[in-house]
Amino acid sequence: xxxxxxxxxxxxxxxxxxxxxxxxxxxxxxxxxxxxxxxxxxxxxxxxxxxxxxxxxxxxxxxxxxxxxxxxxxxxxxxxxxxxxxxxxxxxxxxxxxxxxxxxxxxxxxxxxxxxxxxxxxxxxxxxxxxxxxxxxxxxxxxxxxxxxxxxxxxxxxxxxxxxxxxxxxxxxxxxxxxxxxxxxxxxxxxxxxxxxxxxxxxxxxxxxxxxxxxxxxxxxxxxxxxxxxxxxxxxxxxxxx
Amino acid sequence: xxxxxxxxxxxxxxxxxxxxxxxxxxxxxxxxxxxxxxxxxxxxxxxxxxxxxxxxxxxxxxxxxxxxxxxxxxxxxxxxxxxxxxxxxxxxxxxxxxxxxxxxxxxxxxxxxxxxxxxxxxxxxxxxxxxxxxxxxxxxxxxxxxxxxxxxxxxxxxxxxxxxxxxxxxxxxxxxxxxxxxxxxxxxxxxxxxxxxxxxxxxxxxxxxxxxxxxxxxxxxxxxxxxxxxxxxxxxxxxxxxxxxxxxxxxxxxxxxxxxxx
Ligand SMILES: Nc1ncnc2c1ncn2[C@@H]1O[C@H](COP(=O)(O)OP(=O)(O)OP(=O)(O)O)[C@@H](O)[C@H]1O
Ligand SMILES: [Mg+2]
Numbered sequence: 001x002x003x004x005x006x007x008x009x010x011x012x013x014x015x016x017x018x019x020x021x022x023x024x025x026x027x028x029x030x031x032x033x034x035x036x037x038x039x040x041x042x043x044x045x046x047x048x049x050x051x052x053x054x055x056x057x058x059x060x061x062x063x064x065x066x067x068x069x070x071x072x073x074x075x076x077x078x079x080x081x082x083x084x085x086x087x088x089x090x091x092x093x094x095x096x097x098x099x100x101x102x103x104x105x106x107x108x109x110x111x112x113x114x115x116x117x118x119x120x121x122x123x124x125x126x127x128x129x130x131x132x133x134x135x136x137x138x139x140x141x142x143x144x145x146x147x148x149x150x151x152x153x154x155x156x157x158x159x160x161x162x163x164x165x166x167x168x169x170x171x172x173x174x175x176x177x178x179x180x181x182x183x184x185x186x187x188x189x190x191x192x193x194x195x196x197x198x199x200x201x202x203x204x205x206x207x208x209x210x211x212x213x214x215x216x217x218x219x220x221x222x223x224x225x226x227x228x229x230x231x232x233x234x235x236x237x238x239x240x241x242x
Numbered sequence: 243x244x245x246x247x248x249x250x251x252x253x254x255x256x257x258x259x260x261x262x263x264x265x266x267x268x269x270x271x272x273x274x275x276x277x278x279x280x281x282x283x284x285x286x287x288x289x290x291x292x293x294x295x296x297x298x299x300x301x302x303x304x305x306x307x308x309x310x311x312x313x314x315x316x317x318x319x320x321x322x323x324x325x326x327x328x329x330x331x332x333x334x335x336x337x338x339x340x341x342x343x344x345x346x347x348x349x350x351x352x353x354x355x356x357x358x359x360x361x362x363x364x365x366x367x368x369x370x371x372x373x374x375x376x377x378x379x380x381x382x383x384x385x386x387x388x389x390x391x392x393x394x395x396x397x398x399x400x401x402x403x404x405x406x407x408x409x410x411x412x413x414x415x416x417x418x419x420x421x422x423x424x425x426x427x428x429x430x431x432x433x434x435x436x437x438x439x440x441x442x443x444x445x446x447x448x449x450x451x452x453x454x455x456x457x458x459x460x461x462x463x464x465x466x467x468x469x470x471x472x473x474x475x476x477x478x479x480x481x482x483x484x485x486x487x488x489x490x491x492x493x494x495x496x497x498x499x500x501x502x503x504x
Contacts, residue, residue, distance in 0.1 A: 074382035078294050082380045088373035102381040151301075 001026035001158065001190040002020075002047065002215075007056035009042060012201040012226055018214035020056070024207075029184055029191040031201055033236065034211035040194040041085060043211070044160050047192075048080060049073040060108070060158070078106060081151030081189075087143040089135040089150070096131040099150045106154070120151040125179060141172040145179070152183060159184065161193045165200045178201040198237060201225065210236065272468070273461045275386055276394050282387045289388070293396035297358050301404055305353045309408045312345050313415030321424045330424075334431035335438030337416035342439060343504055346409035347447040348371070348496055351455040354401065355488035359463040362393055363484035366467030367477040375468075390464050397460040402452030409447070446503040454493060454499065462488050 002024035009017040016039040032040050045051045047058060049065050057066050060076055068076065089098050099118045103109050109117070119131065125145040135143060144164060147193055152157060164180060165173040174189050184191045193204055201208065202222050210217045212232050219225055219233045228234045235241070279285070317337050324333055366389065369375050378385050413435070420426035463484040470480045 017334055045376070050376050050379055054326070070384070074384075077380055077382040080380065082377070084373045084377055084380075086373050087378040090377070091372075101383070105381070105383050 001063060002192075003057075003059040004043075004047075005057040005059070007058065008054045009039065009046060009051075010054050015214060017053075017211075020211070020214065020216050022209055022216045024190060024192060026190050027188050028206045029180070029193060029204055030207040030209060031193045031195055031205040032054070032209050032211060033194075033196055033201060035236065036196065039214065040210045040211060041162055044082070044192065044194060045160055047160065048077060048082060059157040067184065077239045078154065079157045080160060081100070081156035081158070082160045083144070083151045083162060083164055085166070087135075087140075089143055089146055091135055093134075094131065095127075095133050095135065095138075095146050098135065098146060099153050102150070102154050108121075117153060118149070121153050122146075124152070124177075124183070125149045141168055141176070144176060146167070148179065148183065152189075155187060157189055159187075159189045159191045161191070161195075161198075163195055164193065165195065165197050170199070173197065173199060174203070180204055201237065211237075245269065247417050254389070267467050268469075269461070270463045272476050276390050276461065276464070277383070279386045279391050280395065282391070284384065284387045285391055289392035290395050293392045294400050296440060297354070297396055297400045298403075299357060299362055299413055300357050300361065301350075301354055301400070302407060304357060305404055305408050306354055306411050308349050309341075309346060309412040310415045312349055313341060313412035314419050316345065316412075316477050317416030317419040321420050321426065328435065330426065331430060332438065333420055333426065333433050334417070334434035337431075338413060338435035338439050338444065341375075341412040341416065342409050342447055344368075344447075344496075344500060346412050347405045347451040347455065348406045349412075350401070350407075350408040351451075351492045351496070352489065353402065353461070354397070355459050355492060356456070356462075356485055358397065359459045359484050359488045360462075360481045362463040363467040363470075363480045366390075366464060367470030369478040370470045371473055371476060390468075393464060394457075394460040397452045397456035399456070401456035402424075402448045405448050405452045405455075442504065450500055450503050451496065454495065458495060459488050 002022075004020055004022040007017050007020040008015070020043070022032075032043065042051070046053050047060070049068065054067055057064055058067070060079070063076055065076055071234060089095075091100070093101070096115065096118050099121060100114045103114045104115065115131075122128065122131065125148045125151065127142065127145055130138070130142070130146075135146070138146065149171060161180065165176050168176060180191070181194065183189075193200065195201060195204075202225075205222045208219045208221065208225055210219050210233050217230060217232060219230060220228055225233065225237055228237065317333070320336050321330070322335050324330055324336070366375075369389070374455060375385050375389075378388060417431050420431050421428050466484045466487065467481050470476045472479070
């Protein structure tokens with residue numbers, strides 16, 4: 001579904017990703033792990049075309065997004081639902097407006113149809129009666145879930161989650177992990193979860209890629225990763241300093 | 243030794259210039275992009291109007307207070323000195339000139355730069371550092387059309403209205419001082435203004451300075467807001483930088499506009 005070929009990304013004279021190769025299988029949940037600052041968020045931003053990269057190719061389905069204009073990128077972006085690390089809800093809009101915005105901007109749906117869909121999606125993430133609330137009045141976990149509802153509202157083919165459980169308590173964290181599993185099962189979306197939380201790695205992944213030193217390392221699945229044969233991976237998931 | 247030192251400072255100087263030119267280029271491209279998107283089919287007039295009300299609500303009261311006192315001090319000084327030399331009859335005209343040509347437009351600009359410019363930089367800066375701008379783009383919504391153009395246009399439309407309002411307040415405040423503190427004749431004040439002011443004096447500040455001031459405040463505050471980095475510190479820095487640069491450019495441009503218009 002998504003192919004990343006020999007990707008190079010630099011910021012100034014700092015090379016973040018060097019020769020990164022990843023294949024994200026269709027309809028599966030892939031987690032991307034790696035140390036803070038290794039470029040995980042950057043990779044998601046590159047996949048969405050929010051930033052340009054130096055060299056390499058990114059393929060989304062049959063589209064190579066490397067040289068697309070902003071207008072053509074927008075067509076590709078509508079296949080994605082993205083949950084940002086900070087939830088990134090629009091402060092000036094209500095929860096309902098946040099979730100419904102993409103439908104309002106890009107479909108001919110009526111106000112009532114949009115509202116119905118928004119309430120359905122909010123229900124799916126377990127949020128009722130906050131349609132008219134403002135993001136500032138929600139807890140961190142609720143914000144995350146609103147961001148989920150916003151990401152799935154137009155039934156995207158690909159879901160991207162940037163550290164969906166970081167900063168949440170263990171119980172809320174498990175809830176969010178279950179929610180990711182439920183949503184992807186329901187929608188069959190190709191899913192990428194960026195995380196460095198062990199519980200999320202174990203509960204969510206079907207396929208794990210580790211980024212280290214700007215390159216991708218293939219790893220075992222969630223059942224064996226804690227005993228990984230690769231030293232880098234082993235050290236990382238067990239929190240060892242090399 | 244000394245030559246080496248010179249070489250170094252020369253290099254630094256060169257690099258500094260290149261950096262500044264880079265920023266200027268970026269600003270020009272940014273502004274061009276905004277202008278290019280004014281005619282986008284996706285632009286919603288509703289967004290422009292809601293920004294216009296926001297700017298109005300924010301600015302009319304402070305403009306009123308500012309121009310009230312600017313008109314008062316100016317009229318006080320002029321009346322005081324001019325009556326001494328027996329030129330009391332032309333005070334309405336003098337105050338009118340000063341307010342309509344310079345003080346009304348400039349102080350309205352200062353108020354808007356401080357109030358609205360800072361607010362725009364802060365709002366856009368906060369949206370930038372909390373990934374809201376990226377969120378918009380990820381939803382295939384162009385932030386230029388959705389956020390920047392409505393703010394930019396509403397400043398260009400609202401600035402002339404604010405200046406008209408500012409001019410009236412300033413002129414009337416001057417009249418107030420003239421009649422109450424100096425027992426001046428209100429009819430004479432207004433008659434002298436009507437005699438001395440030409441139509442250009444009346445609309446020059448409003449129609450020429452107004453939109454240009456709006457353009458300056460809009461493009462600078464949006465550009466600086468959109469470049470915000472570094473979390474909460476960055477947002478504060480953007481607000482300050484936006485006000486400072488808007489004011490400086492406003493004062494400089496105002497001088498040349500006055501020179502050209504009047
Ligand atoms: N706009 C930018 N300009 C310069 N450097 C940047 C920029 N964005 C990110 N970086 C740098 O790129 C590197 C990777 O950042 P990124 O946010 O992708 O890391 P991450 O793996 O998501 O980390 P975390 O787990 O802490 O979220 C970091 O060293 C960061 O400092
Ligand atoms: Mg990150």
